[in-house]
Structures are given as structure tokens and as C-alpha cells.
Amino acid sequence: MSEVSKGLENVFIKTTSLTYIDGEAGILRYGGYDINDLVENCEYEEIIHLMLFGDLPSASQLQKIKEKTNESYNVPYQVFEVLEKLPHDADAVGMLETAFSMLSSFYNYPWKKDENKWRAIEIIAKTSTLVSNIYRIKEGMKPRLPEPSDSYARTFLETAFSRRPSDEEVKAMNxxxxxxxxHEVPASTTAALVTASTLSDMYSCMVSALAALKGPLHGGAAEATFEQLKEIGDQSKVEEWFDKKIIKEKNRLMGFGHRVYKTYDPRAKIFKKYAEEIAKTPEAKKYLRIATKLEELGIKHFAEKRIYPNVDFYSGIVFYSLGFPEYMYTTLFALSRVLGWLAHIIEYVEEQHRLIRPRALYVGPIKRDFVPLKYRE
Ligand SMILES: CC(=O)SCCNC(=O)CCNC(=O)[C@H](O)C(C)(C)COP(=O)(O)OP(=O)(O)OC[C@H]1O[C@@H](n2cnc3c(N)ncnc32)[C@H](O)[C@@H]1OP(=O)(O)O
Ligand SMILES: O=C([O-])CC(=O)C(=O)O
Known part of the structure; x- marks a missing residue:
């Protein structure tokens, strides 16, 4: 008991049947299915079934998931009232944390094996309502409850923008x-697991996870990466910027590097492909050109250290092309990741529960004689 694993590197805190990562080969699978096949062929609702119930759904099982999401989009009106009272420049992730905290006071359900997974789907649906309405409120629009459509992705875009999205936009959102x-147990999922291990309620676990996601070393990196593209401003400036900011000043290249992947993140490849397809405006194309050049320089410079583009490198260009402002990027990440957070805490509480309570190795003075205040110097 005398070894500290800095950053808990290579510490296994649970077993899982949800997600498999081979960081050397750049492979990611959900429940054994390759991420590329799932993105190409599935609707998000099928992944909800895969993650929560262990397999891809039959047509009737998929229908049931859709019915459950469609009937669960409502949130108490008080949540919108509070979000609308926050300052106009309120941080979007902070708004989502506030909303999850409020929902934990409305839906403080105890853990019950026959209810947990259906409660999780309710949370997934309500997160769509919250994230789309955070965008609406920040853009000065009236909040609105979603009107169910044929898919979770379409309903989300329709609620946010009050217009019918194109099939291409729905495909990119899906x-x-x-x-x-x-993504197995990154910082955010680990935070959710710590909270779940005390048998706290699911919404409180979402607050913990979201707080950890927000930082620029984790989910906040998509915004930070896009910030770099804006700062560079033009493809012709990439080399100069890289030389100054990354080589000379030794800043981290955001959207690059990963604790587990020592090669190109397979998700970054998929996002790059979608960015190339969906970036239609001159501005979006400009950001794509800057990112492509930045990627080239980054790989050349960092390959020896095995630092490559991660999932957040190209996602911002997809979000931008869908019409979302930068301040929404982390909440859009969270909109999707609530599924992983919930699936992991359910797997942990139902199958392998124990309070998470690690130790800290004490390295301070072993014993000191107490000195009363008047004798201290
Ligand atoms: C969804 C996600 O969370 S994906 C990750 C999103 N985060 C980012 O894109 C932020 C930029 N990336 C990083 O900061 C890191 O790669 C992390 C935090 C994601 C993972 O890194 P860790 O495994 O913790 O590695 P650690 O921070 O210990 O760095 C190891 C070495 O690589 C270097 N390094 C790692 N990433 C980068 C980077 N993006 N740019 C420059 N150097 C880097 C470090 O400076 C360090 O170098 P040294 O050994 O010479 O001191
Ligand atoms: O796995 C990690 O540490 C971070 C990550 O890529 C994710 O959460 O998607």
C-alpha cells in the first residue's frame, strides 16, 4: 500500500461490458460493436438500448425506447424560470449544472433495479430539453418543450432552432x-461513479460528472480547440502561430493528446469526415482548412511523443456548421455523454457496488509536540 498512481493512471476501478478501448491500435467498441459501424448505421436510440440493456434493439424494442423518450421530455416550469433569471452571459455548463441540481430536488428517486434503466431514459430525454433550452434562453428566445418527432436527434435540433432541420443536419447530430x-471511465464518469458509490441519486451523479467534464483538459477542450482556430484566423498564419504558441511558449495544443490513445483517436477521424461533409459556408470551410493544417503540424511535431488528435479536435467544426455557438460545445458533449455516465453508474451500483474511498499516502510530519498560541513565533 505504498504506491501512488499519479492521475490514477492504469488503475482499474470497475469491470465493464459497455466500452472497449485499445489505445495502441486506436480501436473503440461499444458492447463489442465498432464505433464506425454504429455511427454509420444506427440511431442514437439504438445506442441507448445497447448501453442500458446490453444489446442492439429489435424493431419493437427500439419503438419502446422512442416512446419512452418522447413521453419524458417535460421538465417542471420552475427550471425554465430559474434559467431565464440567470444573467445573459451565464456560463452554459453552469446553467446545465443548475438545471440538473434542480431536477435532483424534484426527482430524488432511490436506486431500484427494475426502475433504474427507465429512470435513466427519462434523464436522457430531459437533458435534450435542458440543453436545447439553454441555447434558446441565451439567444433571447422563449423556452419551449420539445414536440416529439421520429428521432431524438431531430427533436433536439427542432427544439433548439424552431425550424425543421435538414436530413443532413439530423445525420450529423445523430x-x-x-x-x-x-468512453469507459474518463474523469467525468469517474466523478459520477464516486457520487453513485454513496448511493446518491442519479441527477446528483450527473452534476458531479458535468462539473468534471467542464474543464479544458476534458470536455471543455472542444471549445478551447475552436478558440485556437479563431485565434489563428487564417490558414496562412498556422505555421507562425504553431511556432510561437506551441514550440516557443510551450502551450498545450488543445484537441491533441489522450491518456489512453497513443495513436489517432478513431472518433476524431469520424468527426473529421463529418466536418468535411457539413462545413458549407466560407467561414466553416476556413476553420476546416486551419484545423487540417494545424493537425498536420501537430502530428509532425508530436508524433515522437505519441500525441495525436483526440475527439475534440474536429467536433467544434461540426457544431459550428450545425449553427451552435462555441459556448454550447461542452453542453452538446454532455447531451450525448449522459448516456455513458448513466450506463456506468447503473452497471456499478447494480452489479459491483461498494463505496469508493481511496487512501492518500501521508507524507507530513509523523508527530509533533503541541505548542500553545502564546509560545509560537
Ligand atoms: C474528451 C477528452 O477529454 S479528450 C482530451 C481533451 N483534452 C485536450 O485536448 C487538452 C490537451 N491535451 C492534454 O492536456 C493531455 O493530452 C491530456 C490531459 C488530455 C492527457 O494527458 P496525460 O495522459 O494526462 O498526459 P500528461 O498531461 O501527463 O502529459 C504527458 C506529456 O505529454 C505532453 N502533452 C500531452 N498533451 C499535450 C498537448 N496537447 N500539447 C502539448 N503537449 C502535450 C505533456 O506536456 C507531457 O510532456 P512532458 O512529459 O515532456 O512533461
Ligand atoms: O477517455 C478520456 O479520458 C477522455 C475522452 O476521450 C472522453 O471522455 O471521451
Whole structure:
């Protein structure tokens, strides 16, 4: 008991049948299915079934998931009232944390094996309502409850923008939802697991997870990556910027590097493909050109250290092309990842529960004689 694993590197905190990562080969599978096949062929609702019930659904099982999401989009009106009272420049992730906290006071359900998974689907549906309405409120629009459509992705876009999205936009949104759905036990999922291990309620677990997701080393990296593209401003400036900011000043290249992948993140490849397809405006194309050049320089410079593009490198260009402002990127990540957070805490509480309570190795003075205040110097 005398070894500290800095950053809990290579510490296994649970077993899982949800997500498999081979960080050397750049392979990601959900329940054994390759991420590329799932993104290409599935709706997000099928991934909800896969993650929560262990397999891809039959047509009737898929229908049941859709019915459950469609009937669960409602949130108490008080949540919208509070979100509308926050300052106009309120942080979007902070708004979502606030909303999850409020829902934990409305739906403080105890853990019950026959109810947990259906409660999880209710949370997934309500997260769509919250994230689309955070966008609406920040853009000065009236909040609105979703009107169910044929898919979770379409309903989300329709609620946010009050217009019918194109099939191409729905396809890109659906892909985003699947790509970000789970990634084993990153910082955010670990935070959710710590909270779940005390048998706290599911919404409180979402608050913990979201707080950990927000940081720029984790889910906040999509915004930070896009910020880099804006700062560079033009493809012709990439080399100069890289030389100054990354080589000379030794800043981290955001959207690059990963604790587990020592090669190209397979999700970054998929996002790149969608970015190429969906970036239609001159501005979006400009960001794509800057990112492509930045990627080239980054790989050349960092390959020796095995630092490559991660999932957040190209996602911002997809979000931008869908019409979302940068401040929404982390909440869009969270919209998808609630599924992974919920699936992991359910797997843990139902199958392998024990309070998570690690130790800290004490390295301070072993014993000191107490000195009363008047004798201290
Ligand atoms: C959804 C996600 O969470 S994906 C990750 C999103 N985060 C980012 O894109 C932020 C940028 N990336 C990083 O900061 C890191 O790669 C992390 C935090 C994601 C993972 O890194 P870790 O496994 O913790 O590695 P650690 O931070 O210990 O770095 C190891 C070495 O690689 C270097 N390194 C790692 N990532 C980067 C980077 N993006 N740019 C420059 N150097 C980097 C470090 O400086 C360090 O170098 P040193 O050994 O010479 O001191
Ligand atoms: O696995 C990680 O540490 C971070 C990550 O890529 C994710 O959460 O999607």
C-alpha cells in the first residue's frame, strides 16, 4: 500500500461490458460493436438500448425506447424560470449544472433495479430539453418543450432552432450523439461513479460528472480547440502561430493528446469526415482548412511523443456548421455523454457496488509536540 498512481493512471476501478478501448491500435467498441459501424448505421436510440440493456434493439424494442423518450421530455416550469433569471452571459455548463441540481430536488428517486434503466431514459430525454433550452434562453428566445418527432436527434435540433432541420443536419447530430456517448471511465464518469458509490441519486451523479467534464483538459477542450482556430484566423498564419504558441511558449495544443490513445483517436477521424461533409459556408470551410493544417503540424511535431488528435479536435467544426455557438460545445458533449455516465453508474451500483474511498499516502510530519498560541513565533 505504498504506491501512488499519479492521475490514477492504469488503475482499474470497475469491470465493464459497455466500452472497449485499445489505445495502441486506436480501436473503440461499444458492447463489442465498432464505433464506425454504429455511427454509420444506427440511431442514437439504438445506442441507448445497447448501453442500458446490453444489446442492439429489435424493431419493437427500439419503438419502446422512442416512446419512452418522447413521453419524458417535460421538465417542471420552475427550471425554465430559474434559467431565464440567470444573467445573459451565464456560463452554459453552469446553467446545465443548475438545471440538473434542480431536477435532483424534484426527482430524488432511490436506486431500484427494475426502475433504474427507465429512470435513466427519462434523464436522457430531459437533458435534450435542458440543453436545447439553454441555447434558446441565451439567444433571447422563449423556452419551449420539445414536440416529439421520429428521432431524438431531430427533436433536439427542432427544439433548439424552431425550424425543421435538414436530413443532413439530423445525420450529423445523430453521429455526434453516438460518437460522444461513452468512453469507459474518463474523469467525468469517474466523478459520477464516486457520487453513485454513496448511493446518491442519479441527477446528483450527473452534476458531479458535468462539473468534471467542464474543464479544458476534458470536455471543455472542444471549445478551447475552436478558440485556437479563431485565434489563428487564417490558414496562412498556422505555421507562425504553431511556432510561437506551441514550440516557443510551450502551450498545450488543445484537441491533441489522450491518456489512453497513443495513436489517432478513431472518433476524431469520424468527426473529421463529418466536418468535411457539413462545413458549407466560407467561414466553416476556413476553420476546416486551419484545423487540417494545424493537425498536420501537430502530428509532425508530436508524433515522437505519441500525441495525436483526440475527439475534440474536429467536433467544434461540426457544431459550428450545425449553427451552435462555441459556448454550447461542452453542453452538446454532455447531451450525448449522459448516456455513458448513466450506463456506468447503473452497471456499478447494480452489479459491483461498494463505496469508493481511496487512501492518500501521508507524507507530513509523523508527530509533533503541541505548542500553545502564546509560545509560537
Ligand atoms: C474528451 C477528452 O477529454 S479528450 C482530451 C481533451 N483534452 C485536450 O485536448 C487538452 C490537451 N491535451 C492534454 O492536456 C493531455 O493530452 C491530456 C490531459 C488530455 C492527457 O494527458 P496525460 O495522459 O494526462 O498526459 P500528461 O498531461 O501527463 O502529459 C504527458 C506529456 O505529454 C505532453 N502533452 C500531452 N498533451 C499535450 C498537448 N496537447 N500539447 C502539448 N503537449 C502535450 C505533456 O506536456 C507531457 O510532456 P512532458 O512529459 O515532456 O512533461
Ligand atoms: O477517455 C478520456 O479520458 C477522455 C475522452 O476521450 C472522453 O471522455 O471521451
Amino acid at each position: 453521429a455526434t450523439l453516438i460518437i460522444y456517448a461513452d
